[in-house]
Amino acid sequence: MNKIILLGRLIKNPEILMSSKETIIGKFTIAVPRKFAREGEERKTDFINIITFGKLTEFAGKFFKKGMQVLISGRLEINQYENENGEKRYSAQVIAEELNFADSKKINNSNMDKLHESEELDNEKILLY
Secondary structure (H helix, E strand, O other), X not given: OOOEEEXXXXXXXXXXXXXXXXXXXXXXXXXXXXXXXOOOOOOOEEEEEEEEEHHHHHHHHHHOOOOOEEEEEEEEEEEEEEOOOOOEEEEEEEEEEEEEEOOOHHHHHHHHHXXXXXXXXXXXXXXXX
């Protein structure tokens, strides 16, 4: 079974793209703090790339904003490729199957006002469908 569940915050608004096959694809990254830290070290944060398709992309593009805490469930995908030097490299991403809000309603409403103020700058980076 390949199932992953992540709780984290969006580091920027989702990027919405159209594939050559007319499929809507969403890309965004969430910051997920690790639960524990080694003695004498700060707790680390992992930055995990998320990919969405179709209706999930439409949902993320409409409702997900930078800074929001979200709950993602999906499957882990590992890709292998060769770099320009012929060395094997690997990349990991999560293909989302479910997207959920994780902030409380009170926090979401107060943060949304702040997020909308900065949205104009972030929207320049988003390719709308």
